[in-house]
Amino acid sequence: MISSNDPDAGSVSISVSGTGSELPVADISVSMTSLSFGDVEVGASETALITISNTGTAELSVSEISSSDSQFTFSRSTLSLSPGSSADVTVVFVPQEGGDQTGVLTISSNDPDRPVVTIEVAGVGLSVGPQEETPGPIKVDLNLADGNQGLTTATGVRPGSQVTIQLFAEDFPEVIGFRLSVVYDESMLSYAPGNFTPSNFIAGATPLDKGVDGLVDAGLVSLSGSTASGSGFLGDISFDVDNGFADSTFVIITEIGLSLSSGSLQAYPVRITARLLESSPADFDGDGSVGFSDFLLFAFAFGTNDIQCDLDGDGSVGFSDFLLFASEFGK
Secondary structure, eight states: EEEEEEEEEEEEOOOOOOOOOOOOOOOEEESEEEEEEEEEETOOOEEEEEEEEEOSSOEEEEEEEEEEEEEEEESSSOEEEEEEEEEEOOOEEOOSSSHHHEEEEEEESOOOHHHHHEEEEEEEEEEOSSSOOOSSEEEEEEEOOOOOOOOOOEEEEETEEEEEEEEEEEEEEEEEEEEEEEEEETTTTTTTTTTTOOSSSSSSOOEEEEEEEEHHHHHHOOOOOEEEEEEEEEEEEEEEETOOEEEEEEEEEEEEEEEEHHHHHEEEEEEEEEEEESOOOTTTSSSSOHHHHHHHHHHHTTTSTTTTOOOOOOSSSSSSHHHHHHHHHOO
């Protein structure tokens, strides 16, 4: 309404109309709120993808992606997305120690409703490598002759072959069964169901085994109530050597459980290692076999504290080292 001193039209009305519209805004969407990497060998890496999308009407600007734990990293820390577009971010888990590892990824953006989005991340570090041994009531032997020879290192391991580890009970209490957890590097070795072959240590016991993601659970239990105790041969567990095998790897028993005849379960956290080598530790010249040139190098080192020729690790090169060298000669 417009009012004036016009004698003919003191008031004039004008009709106005229009359509209101919202200001364009960014709207972030993330493909997951939690991420689990499962079991990963310490020092190795595992990757996963998260997808960030912009479901809004303005450009989405991700100003920072951060991690609360340096074991979880990502491929990019900033990005921009036009309306309706999305982008993948690679998250990498590299465990630096064994055990459960957790963290939080934080994504900061210009979304007015959710300026901060968090993703919980988790994984388990597997310590597959040379560390201090923790013994238990089961011993391993890589010498397939009868009896426990105590051989924990196998040489001459090649892709396409199979490695068999003998298991021996030592001073078992009266049991109706046992189980063990074994970790291995699945990029070098593989396990097939049935690769656990039990002995008759517990008469008539039923074997069980499962292998997945670098972890084997194997054991047996008597359903008839048969028991056993003491020491003796428990059986074999075998691994196929894959094309990814190179230099060396380890098979490690991490836990032993004994099902006692009393009905209780006795658990032992352990670290019992079988070491698999592509070449012999007595291949001093590195030519792939233990021959006369290696013997000459050993002879020169005899009576010294040469670390390379100290095969038994007692600090000096002596007669016991010679016996070990002799057992490797020609391999």
